[in-house]
Amino acid sequence: MSLIKHILNFQTVFGVLANMSLLFFYTVINLAHRFKPMDLISCQLTFIHIVMVLVGGDLWLTDLFESLNFENDFKCKATFYISRVMRGLSICLTCLLSVFQAVTISPNTSLLAKFKHKLKTYTTNAFFYIWSFNLSFTSICIFYVVGFTNVTESNQMKVTKYCSLFSMNYITRSLILTVTVFRDVFLVGVMLTTSAYMVIILFRHQRQCKHLHSISHMRASPEKRATQTILLLxxxxxxxYWVDFIISSTSVLLWKYDPVILTVQKFMMNAYPTITPLVQISSDRRIINILKSLWSMCHPIS
Known part of the structure; x- marks a missing residue:
């Protein structure tokens, strides 16, 4: 387990550094310009991923609470609440990013074209509803998370080394499960639909370009690169998400705590926020130009 813990700690440090670097690049890029709606979404997603990696890795939160002499019960509730809110925000904003890009690259003759001129307003409103929903809905669950005790109770499931989850009544459990599953399935469905739509547009665009230019002289436009990046993400x-969902559902159905399963789940949960900034940095031409400029300054040609 010590090796796995070291791997998780390395993943946490690497993920935080990668996301902080991405956030720094977005700040530099937009200092002299207004934030574009796409950059606003990406910045929020990057901040959320920083918090997700920190909380999921459990590298700093435990030491922080212990240094402040917080009770274990408060630590469990805070960690659980933050992690669930960030997880919900991550799926919502990833879906919003996919929808935004689909509208952006849609042809002027499509039904989505009429939303282009109001994208900034729609995005701002979406931020308000997304944050409000996730902050309020997740607050219901914190009443059932408590600090773990050695007292054996049939209605208490140990979910981490220090925290446990009390069983809920049928109505509450059904309500939370229904809303969560509906939200996640709906958002994943929207992401897959918009992704398929963007693939069709890219395919049509590429086919049209082949008639106008030779393939050897074709260069990917910024919109095409951004679309390909979002599709990959x-x-x-x-x-x-579905790997994490299967692991979580299995643990709840079996009503059993397994340290190995929990560790695997943490690793899978942190995989997406760790890989995302690397994909965005490597595919954003603006960031690549900044890196080239920094490299030229540090290594001037003699």
Missing amino acids: VVFFVVM
């Missing part, structure tokens, strides 16, 4: 997110 959506596919990766969907895969990681």
